[in-house]
Amino acid sequence: MTPPRTATIPLTSGARWRAFWVCVAVAAITIMDLTKVNVALPSIGAVLDADSTQLQLVVSGFVLTFGLTLVPMGRLGDQRSRRMLFVVGLSLYTVTSILCALAPNAVVLLAARLLQGVAAGIQMPQVLGMAQELFHGKERGRAFGLFGATIGVATAFGPTLGGLLIAVGGATDGWRLIFWMNVPLCLIAIALVLWLLPDTRTRSERPLELDPIGLLLFGVAVVALMWPFLFTTGAPSDDPARWWLLAVFVLFVSAFLAWERHYAARGRNPLVPLELFRIASYRNGTMLQTVFFAAMPAMFLLTTLFLQIGLGIEPVFAGMVSIGFALASAVTSWVGGNLVARFGRPLVMWGLAAVILSAGGLVLTALFAEPAWTPYIMAAVMIVGGAGGGLVIAPNQTLALAEIPVRRGGVAGSVGQLGQRIGTAVGTAVALALFYATIYRESGTHDDLVVYHDAYAFGMITVGIFLSLALLVAVLDLTGRIKGTVAAD
Secondary structure (H helix, E strand, O other): OOOOOOOOOOOOHHHHHHHHHHHHHHHHHHHHHHHHOHHHHHHHHHHHOOOHHHHHHHHHHHHHHHHHHHHHHHHHHHHOOHHHHHHHHHHHHHHHHHHHHHOOOHHHHHHHHHHHHHHHHHHHHHHHHHHHHHOOHHHHHHHHHHHHHHHHHHHHHHHHHHHHHHHHHHHHHHHHHHHHOHHHHHHHHHHHHHHHOOOOOOOOOOOOOOOHHHHHHHHHHHHHHHHHHHOOOOOOOOOHHHHHHHHHHHHHHHHHHHHHHHHHHOOOOOOOOHHHHHOHHHHHHHHHHHHHHHHHHHHHHHHHHHHHHHOOOOHHHHHHOOHHHHHHHHHHHHHHHHHHHHHOHHHHHHHHHHHHHHHHHHHHHHHHOOOOOHHHHHHHHHHHHHHHHHHHHHHHHHHHHOOOOHHHHHHHHHHHHHHHHHHHHHHHHHHHHHHHHHHHHHEOOEOHHHHHHHHHHHHHHHHHHHHHHHHHHHHHHHHHHHHHHHHHO
16 A cells, blocks of 8 residues: 655745745646636637637636546645646646647637646646645644635636736737736746655555546546536527436446445555545535535626626726625635634635625626626625635635545545536536526517626526525534534533
């Protein structure tokens, strides 16, 4: 068996935090690419003459290959050197960013984005895996607080930064700056990784074990689950036959679970240690972040579309509406990371309540506020959502991984991130389907502004449902903890 790693890497406190900030920077570069490209899609479509399916794949193809790579790379990081995988992932991210920036047509851009998703999937599992090894106890809570703040800021600032780069570069070449920006950032990150990150290579007499059959079954299951949602646009031309892939998903995920149990029973190391899900805190935390990430990216995307298409606001200004969310979530993520050890799951519940209140406020603003005041009111409402969101992401991450053995931190974190990617794919697909289906249905029968009011409101129903499910999971987790405490007494 591979020897277990110790709870923390033996470094000074300053060295651990410097290494952690390098990991945080890598996460920020990766997560920002998930949101800043969204505002560039109209420009990309006009310059490269890309159709709606190709534009959808520029975003969703990245998410798909990102999700496919997460778990095996998390498993590999647990067995071998995380620093080496950081370098490999960042190097590939640099090359693919250059390819995206130079893409002469939509096909080349799409191929580069698919490879860029693979690069993201290589490096992102190592972030949480390294944090598990660097810290423990309250210090780990503070680290996850900072990680959550970074995710919140990167997610919310992405559209603003993308819109600003388009404004600077112009309608023709501005979108290329979005990809060029990654190149110097990745090169700096590679240098910092080599300089500041400790070597976590695990010495083992056994050969590398990645469970190839499990990997194949897992890959088919993930593609079958995500594919129909990634190709849902809400247009009448959407092929309903795509939903049959969900039956393929059920078949292959059942085969995957059976194989993993068989593989583990033979004394081998499965791709996903299923016993992790017997840990209630991990199971519930993973479910919660999956449905939460089904809501939040959809909320950002719908709001940006409503402001750009419905109200005719420039991309850079539409993106600025979410700045308050980013700043508020950064603050409360730090606060939540420090308070989670004291308050636990109720802290997450308070955060979810604030986000639900914010989502309702956005819908009411869109429906009843004067168009000239709408972006300003939405920006204020976003501050409430950001304050709540910061109390969800970081504390939930801490609670989910609190009981996970350090030697499995990479695969456990990558399964959680896979849940985020699947949640994002499902949530945005359903929300966009409702948004565009309303536009197709009502166009020509109502005033354009009324149509977009209705489209935004129907799309945000998805956000409300997923946030309510996240709150339900939090309540059930808290109830289970209380019952467990009573039984123990």
